[in-house]
Amino acid sequence: MTPKSASVPSRRSFLASTAIAAAAVAGGTPLLTACGGGSSGSTNKGGTTSGKDAKKLLPTFVAQNVVTPDIPSKNGSSLGFTQPLNMAELKASVPTPLGKGGTVKVMAPFWGSPPKSQNPYYTAMNKAIGADIVFQNQDGNTYDQKLGAVLASSEIPDMVVIPNWNMGGKIPSAVISKFADLGPYLAGDKVKEYPNLAAIPTDAWQRSLFGGKLLGIPMPAAWVPNIVPFYRKDVFDKEGYQLPTSADAFLALAKDITNAKAKRWACDDMKWTAFNIFGVLSGQEKPLGWNMTDGKLVYRIETDAYLEALEWTRKLYAAGVVHPDAKAGKTQGDPALRFTSGETLIYNQDISHWYAKTAEQAAQKTGVVIWGMDIFGHDGGDPALWAGSPANIWSFISKKASEAVVRDALAAANVTAAPYGTKEYMLTNYGEEGVHYTVENGLPVKNDKGNNEVINAYVMLDGPPPTIAHPDLPEIAKAQVEWQQRMGAFTKKSSFYGLQIVEPARYTNLANDFEQLEDDVVRGRKKISDVQQAVSDWRAGGGDKLREWYRKLLDDNAPQG
Structure with missing residues (x-):
């Protein structure tokens, strides 16, 4: 048994049904070297970080082997899944919650009507994380306005989600000045404490360097044509x-x-x-x-x-x-x-x-x-x-956050970045069986409670490497991945590919x-x-x-x- 469909990692897929945006699904492989790029830059002058400077800041890539895809990534394609999964035998990518039991206030864009904060889905997710994630959802259609106002103030939530399409004007400068350096927690082998974050392709982490520091937790995205x-x-x-x-x-x-x-x-x-x-x-x-x-x-x-x-x-x-x-x-x-x-x-x-x-x-x-x-x-x-961008949505952590809050936020991202076919993926994207979905013809289908609660929130924090899975229409998943592989063979990376540049x-x-x-x-x-x-x-x-x-x-x- 398996989810009805999954297109990962871009959470814009969750917004497609609201006609706000379309999913961008594709694969990614580690960036071997950051060819081209710029100086580390500053708040006023802008710039980027690449080459040897970037290598010191980037997390070590460690591929997850919890679940084996039916179609491996090739030429930058997504991972492909075409075979049913036995949900009774799903493996855990986070056997023990990594959170420290604190509270993390999160501001993120939301499309539609947010559910009540005290609901079974949020409770189950927080239990898996080991921390209390409290959402301060904002209307996704006007998110840039709210974002600008919040970042200009002194009251910034512990964690803030910023999509690339909202990364205009003074927002990049605010990112550099208001958010925490995650290097001490994630650079090099430190990321191994969070295995699902370690499995994020290096290209995506490269896109998370702002002002010479690792500031963002990236959601991997397509770089082959979409x-x-x-x-x-x-x-x-x-x-x-x-x-x-x-x-x-x-x-x-x-x-x-x-x-x-x-x-x-x-x-x-x-x-x-x-x-x-x-x-x-x-x-x-x-x-x-x-x-x-x-x-x-x-x-x-x-x-x-x-x-x-x-x-x-x-x-x-x-x-x-x-x-x-x-x-x-x-x-x-x-x-x-x-x-x-x-x-x-x-x-x-x-x-x-x-x-x-x-x-x-x-x-x-x-x-x-x-x-x-x-x-x-x-x-x-x-x-x-x-090639397009290997990451288009980031979660940032306030510079004022304590180490305990930072680690709780990272624990949350580590759960939502769980690969397709794991218990954490099912929980993040479908909720709890019998509460948020039922299994019909071997496939879980959300009920009304699932459609009302399991939307737009935790999925915005992070996601796994690009994946395409449509067990109800496996021929479409296969066709999508193979199209990406054929087109990926003719895809080149331009001079500033994968770099976070602030003009x-x-x-x-x-x-x-x-x-x-x-x-x-x-x-x-x-x-x-x-x-x-x-x-x-x-x-x-x-x-x-x-x-x-x-x-x-x-x-x-x-x-x-």
């Missing part, structure tokens, strides 16, 4: 459509599929896929958009690939093969609904949709078959893909207008020449100065000898 071009395999098979292997072939196929009178269009907006097939540097976060190429440090918007991707996407719109609601704007309808209803046959989304939409359609018995096509190179050759505040909003400009260009409201002019303005307005700043980070941390 945007999949999905297609309606049932229709493709019926109509005899062949999967495209080049940009031109995609456009030709799209024209063949589209029949506006029959209310069928080939695709939804494909800009994200365009960036991948044309090899554009990652836009997930600013540092990943920089790369040393032919001796010059370039930003993604300066590349020919960026312009070519936008031009190709513009051609799709101009040819009338994109659903008209997509052309009208992002908020015009639901792309996934257009796809499953047959109004479009291709759309791109986070890899988590592969399972979510397949399960949805299976429950409705629609006969819809959702599959992911491989990303191809625009010219028909191999794709040139770029100087004066550059924070420098490139903010480009996303809207991209959307205007592909829809025909602006021209490619407008992008070229915007790039020139970006360079003159600070882009070239920012380049110098990043180049200094590389030079200061270049390998010696």
Whole structure:
């Protein structure tokens, strides 16, 4: 018996059902060396920590062997589980609670209505941790506002969860000044006291270095591409459509599929896929958009690939093969609904949709078959893909916290980081059997109490290495992991991959207008020449100065000898 589904580690998967965010599921392996990077930085100047300096701060990686995955990680893929687990024989990754019996006040984002603090799930979790975790939940939709106010005050909770999407403005500086150095507890072999934290890939810990210190407890995340071009395999098979292997072939196929009178269009907006097939540097976060190429440090918007991707996407719109609601704007309808209803046959989304939409359609018995096509190179050759971030959510501990509180907080993270297939994983994600879930057809399914209590709280503290497990749809788990492995073979890490970089505040909003400009260009409201002019303005307005700043980070941390 086994959980109905699991996509780990990104807790955004728990938010996907609320339409707040989609899960990013992928695998990770230890970072051997921090190639490139910068100086240790400071609160005012920003920067990063890498190379020899980082090695002194990073926890020793020790893989967990409590549960063996059915599909090992390869090329950065997730761990894959396709076989049922015997829940009566689940092993414990935390045989004895590590908490010291104190109280830890935690502020974290929450989507929906938080349960009452005194409930069976919280009681069971605190017993497993060995400490009393008290949540001060805040609305996830306005979390950045609350976060800024709290960090600017003198009253900071013992533990604060900060997602990467809230790591803007003055927040990184506040992180450096307000939170505790965890090096004395976790650096090197010290982490072995917390085995599940020791099993977190080194890449993720590297992302947790702020201002020259190990400040964050990372939740590991995908670094292989997570945007999949999905297609309606049932229709493709019926109509005899062949999967495209080049940009031109995609456009030709799209024209063949589209029949506006029959209310069928080939695709939804494909800009994200365009960036991948044309090899554009990652836009997930600013540092990943920089790369040393032919001796010059370039930003993604300066590349020919960026312009070519936008031009190709513009051609799709101009040819009338994109659903008209997509052309009208992002908020015009639901792309996934257009796809499953047959109004479009291709759309791109986070890899988590592969399972979510397949399960949805299976429950409705629609006969819809959702599959992911491989990303191809625009010219028909191999794709040139770029790695994303290996961690996107952190738990921080207040600098004012006592050693006992720090250790209780680490004990909590160690439980929630338990690998898939352990007792602690089941407790964290499903609660207690008979209380929060029942076993149906060999699979545990949450009841109303489970759906009301086992949500959004403890799962935000930390998670295990990236894992995909869908025992009810094992063929989807297998397909997801194998897609990641194939795409991972073509994925490279740019110059600042895996580094926590705090840009100087004066550059924070420098490139903010480009996303809207991209959307205007592909829809025909602006021209490619407008992008070229915007790039020139970006360079003159600070882009070239920012380049110098990043180049200094590389030079200061270049390998010696």
